[in-house]
Amino acid sequence: MAGAGIRIETNAAAASADLARRIARMSDTRPVMDEIGSLLEESTRERFDRERGPDGAPWLPSLRARREGGKTLTDSARLRESITRRVTGSGSRAEVEVGTNVIYAAIHQFGGEIRRAARRQTLAFNAAGNRFASRRSTSRRRAGIVRIAIADIGEGTSVMPARPFLGVSAADRAGIERIVVNHLVRAGL
Numbered sequence: 001m002a003g004a005g006i007r008i009e010t011n012a013a014a015a016s017a018d019l020a021r022r023i024a025r026m027s028d029t030r031p032v033m034d035e036i037g038s039l040l041e042e043s044t045r046e047r048f049d050r051e052r053g054p055d056g057a058p059w060l061p062s063l064r065a066r067r068e069g070g071k072t073l074t075d076s077a078r079l080r081e082s083i084t085r086r087v088t089g090s091g092s093r094a095e096v097e098v099g100t101n102v103i104y105a106a107i108h109q110f111g112g113e114i115r116r117a118a119r120r121q122t123l124a125f126n127a128a129g130n131r132f133a134s135r136r137s138t139s140r141r142r143a144g145i146v147r148i149a150i151a152d153i154g155e156g157t158s159v160m161p162a163r164p165f166l167g168v169s170a171a172d173r174a175g176i177e178r179i180v181v182n183h184l185v186r187a188g189l
Contacts, residue, residue: 029094037085037096048080054167111162118155
């Protein structure tokens, strides 16, 4: 998956020796991985509702959320709805990836600096208070455009704070453990 992703590997030595042996005897771990992926997919989407990272820390509210109301990282819900899982491998070597292919996901997950090049832009103003009329929200004709202006916008830099949404929380770890144990019990291991 392009965009953002996190890889988590288990350390069999850190797990109990008995549990590690039982997992190694499972002939097909794809169903386990798919269920774990489903759990992580759902918990990641819930983070957008709670506006908190996997560690429980609240996200810094975005400028848009502060100005217009609403939730941070959920203006169009594109990022939230792009969270998906993919099970790869086979047999006892199956793995699950949970992430997104949205190109701007990484800057939100990790934060960083965004450099903006100087540019010339056409601005459209409407009759109500000379405010900018967004092309995305409405057409120029319906917005009652009264003036078009061309503006030179200088280069600049914006700092995007990290708002981690991918990761494994303490509740996720407990859920993963329950999933693995349930599959081992069902398999008679």
